[in-house]
Amino acid sequence: SQTIHQWPATLVQPVGSPLSLECTVEGTSNPNLYWYRQAAGRGLQLLFYSVGIGQISSEVPQNLSASRPQDRQFILSSKKLLLSDSGFYLCAWSRDSEIYGYTFGSGTRLTVV
Amino acid sequence: AQSVAQPEDQVNVAEGNPLTVKCTYSVSGNPYLFWYVQYPNRGLQFLLKYITGDNLVKGSYGFEAEFNKSQTSFHLKKPSALVSDSALYFCALGGDYGGATNKLIFGTGTLLAVQP
Numbered sequence: 001s002q003t004i005h006q007w008p009a010t011l012v013q014p015v016g017s018p019l020s021l022e023c024t025v026e027g028t029s030n031p032n033l034y035w036y037r038q039a040a041g042r043g044l045q046l047l048f049y050s051v052g053i054g055q056i057s058s059e060v061p062q063n064l065s066a067s068r069p070q071d072r073q074f075i076l077s078s079k080k081l082l083l084s085d086s087g088f089y090l091c092a093w094s095r096d097s098e099i100y101g102y103t104f105g106s107g108t109r110l111t112v113v
Numbered sequence: 114a115q116s117v118a119q120p121e122d123q124v125n126v127a128e129g130n131p132l133t134v135k136c137t138y139s140v141s142g143n144p145y146l147f148w149y150v151q152y153p154n155r156g157l158q159f160l161l162k163y164i165t166g167d168n169l170v171k172g173s174y175g176f177e178a179e180f181n182k183s184q185t186s187f188h189l190k191k192p193s194a195l196v197s198d199s200a201l202y203f204c205a206l207g208g209d210y211g212g213a214t215n216k217l218i219f220g221t222g223t224l225l226a227v228q229p
Contacts, residue, residue, distance in 0.1 A: 006156075032215045043221045044203070051215055090156055094215070099164060099207065101147045102217060104156035 002027035006091045006105030013112055019064075019078040021108050023091030026072065031093040033074040034102065035066055038088040050074060086112045115140045117206040119220035126194045127228050134189040134223045136204030145207035146187040147217065148178055150200050157203060163187060174198070194227045201225075 003026045013019060025031050035047040046059045048066035056066050063082050067075045074091060088109050092102040116139045126132045138144055145164050149157040161172025168180045178189045189202060204220040 034216075042201070044219045046216065049216060088154070092157075094217075099145055101149075101159055101162055101205070101207070102157075103159070104149075106156045107154065109154060 002093070002103065004091065004093055004103055004105045006108060008108060009106065010109045011111070013081050013110065015083055015112055016080045019076070019081050019085070019110070021076040021089055021091075021110075023074045023076075023105055024072055025093045028072070028093070028095065030071060031095060033068065034092040034094070035074065035076050036090040036092065038090060038107075039086075044090070047076070081112045083112050086110055115206060115218055117204055117218050117220045119202075119204055119223045121223050122221075123224040123226060125226045125228065128196050129193050132191050132194040132198070132225065132227070134202050134204075134225060136187045136189065136220060138185050138187060138204075138206050140206060144185075144187075146178075146180065147205040147207070148172065148176070148187075148189050149203045149205060150174075151203065151222075152200050160189070160202075194225075196227050196229050199225055199227045 006023045032051050034049045036044045037047055038044050048056055048058055050056050050068045053068055053071055064078050088107050090107045091105040094102045118137045120135055147162045148160040150160050151157045160176050161170050161178055163170045163180045171177045176191050178187055180187050201222050201224050203222050205217040207217050
């Protein structure tokens with residue numbers, strides 16, 4: 001069966017520090033991968049998605065970047081965090097998302113101080 | 114353009130009463146519709162989906178949803194609410210857009226509060 005791992009679960013970082021959040025999927029190949037941010041515990045904002053190694057689509061211009069160095073690994077990064085980067089970050093994977101939907105990771109709570 | 118709407122920010126219901134969480138959609142082709150639930154500080158969990166076939170879809174934890182093409186709705190329902198059903202619920206839209214988008218469109222979420 002397929003599983004998705006996301007870590008760390010919580011993170012407190014000072015303003016101006018770098019960020020690296022990692023997401024990996026097991027039990028499938030060539031998944032579509034997504035990074036979402038959820039602010040104030042409500043709406044989901046799609047940040048990046050990837051349909052293959054090295055293929056990244058950015059949905060919203062911002063202080064963050066994403067990379068997919070391996071088929072089942074998706075990394076969210078920042079060189080210098082801003083206070084506004086605080087939020088709940090969710091990774092998800094899918095295959096034919098219109099039909100099968102997404103499977104989400106457990107999320108990372110990022111607090112920038 | 115494709116869109117999905119959840120008109121209620123919050124729904125309050127007493128334990129044991131039936132609950133409904135509303136979702137409407139707009140899509141040019143055939144809609145694929147999903148419901149997800151999110152508990153505090155957790156990822157979203159899949160509840161149910163409509164792709165084709167029977168308009169009444171049954172899912173996890175006793176939830177069901179009714180696809181209504183004429184009203185372009187996909188409301189989530191449960192006959193008897195539990196306090197443990199209190200969570201944030203998201204409706205999502207996939208669909209036959211005439212090209213693979215690989216993305217779902219999510220509603221803004223509805224907070225369900227079940228009072229004991």
